[in-house]
Amino acid sequence: MIEVRHLSKSFVKYEKEKGLWGMIKGFVNAKKVITKAVDDLSFSIAKGEVIGYIGANGAGKSTTIKMLTGILTPSSGEVTVDGVIPYKDRITNARNIGVVFGQRTQLWWDLPLIESFTILKDIYQVSDADYTERMTLFNEILHINEFLKSPVRTLSLGQRMRADIAASLLHNPKILYLDEPTIGLDVNAKKNMREAIKKMNASFQTTVILTTHDLDDIEELCQRILIIDAGKLIYDGALSDIKTKYGSDCKVSFVLKEPWKDFVDLAKMMDVDPLSITVTLNDDKLEIGFDKRNLSVATVTATIMKHFEVSDLSIQETDIEAIVARIYREGHA
Numbered sequence: 001m002i003e004v005r006h007l008s009k010s011f012v013k014y015e016k017e018k019g020l021w022g023m024i025k026g027f028v029n030a031k032k033v034i035t036k037a038v039d040d041l042s043f044s045i046a047k048g049e050v051i052g053y054i055g056a057n058g059a060g061k062s063t064t065i066k067m068l069t070g071i072l073t074p075s076s077g078e079v080t081v082d083g084v085i086p087y088k089d090r091i092t093n094a095r096n097i098g099v100v101f102g103q104r105t106q107l108w109w110d111l112p113l114i115e116s117f118t119i120l121k122d123i124y125q126v127s128d129a130d131y132t133e134r135m136t137l138f139n140e141i142l143h144i145n146e147f148l149k150s151p152v153r154t155l156s157l158g159q160r161m162r163a164d165i166a167a168s169l170l171h172n173p174k175i176l177y178l179d180e181p182t183i184g185l186d187v188n189a190k191k192n193m194r195e196a197i198k199k200m201n202a203s204f205q206t207t208v209i210l211t212t213h214d215l216d217d218i219e220e221l222c223q224r225i226l227i228i229d230a231g232k233l234i235y236d237g238a239l240s241d242i243k244t245k246y247g248s249d250c251k252v253s254f255v256l257k258e259p260w261k262d263f264v265d266l267a268k269m270m271d272v273d274p275l276s277i278t279v280t281l282n283d284d285k286l287e288i289g290f291d292k293r294n295l296s297v298a299t300v301t302a303t304i305m306k307h308f309e310v311s312d313l314s315i316q317e318t319d320i321e322a323i324v325a326r327i328y329r330e331g332h333a
């Protein structure tokens, strides 16, 4: 459905020096700065997949989406969406896609919500029968009927997001781009939104590309993730694979009754390779990091408690949040 080959996008900026003299000099020779927002990306996405597209701020996510939607022209490389080159044929591409930006709405602010739907129905030439059928389904999944008559500006954020998703799906696009669809929503609204996205994907076989900083969205919705860092793809694969790779990291933190003074060979006591554990000591706080495949929480805890008086302890297993933070930090998976 989506083919991306060696796709790159650079932005050129001219930086002027500060002050009046800088301004005058700037007319003559402003410094040319090139940002490679997207750098040699390649991936393919099949019909019906739900993909999590993640990366730190400024990684190049929105720039990629803008090239997929035809808003931006690539500097080099190729992109096709359902056989169409988006920036060359924006109209055909627009019929194939739906886009929702969490931060912005595509609805007509001052009109009752229903008017936005009738306008979109005309724009996309949706038949009466399709319109009725889809509106019924949207209501079943997104519960929009309760505020269809209200002006969009009076809707709560959660209601507005539901309405935006419905609006983006009215023409039954093959691909749905969701840019932070749960931003600012409360816990319940997030849950409902994720349910709705799942049901939409199941009912329409819509291919979904989701960018988000909320990793619970990813856990709930995506079997596959793409991680981008400084414009480059650093991971493309199943979420479960990185979980297996990093998910066995574990940390046990102890608060000792008395500061630890003498050298104690913990690795020897636990009968493991010293390089396989990390020991951090800060006054009376002791942290042991290890891989659960080599060592059990029980062994670590028992060993420490045998040698020290412990007043408190806590266990931290790696969650997806920590794994992704580590991948961003290390720049590879």
Ligand SMILES: Nc1ncnc2c1ncn2[C@@H]1O[C@H](COP(=O)(O)OP(=O)(O)OP(=O)(O)O)[C@@H](O)[C@H]1O
Binding pocket: 011, 012, 013, 035, 036, 037, 055, 056, 057, 058, 059, 060, 061, 062, 063, 064
């Ligand atoms: N129109 C533009 N002109 C110049 N530089 C740009 C432009 N658009 C994006 N950039 C730069 O390209 C890089 C990638 O930006 P992009 O918006 O794609 O990041 P992002 O991954 O969407 O980040 P965020 O998570 O903050 O939304 C950034 O360094 C940004 O400053």
Ligand SMILES: [Mg+2]
Binding pocket: 061, 062, 063
């Ligand atoms: Mg962005």
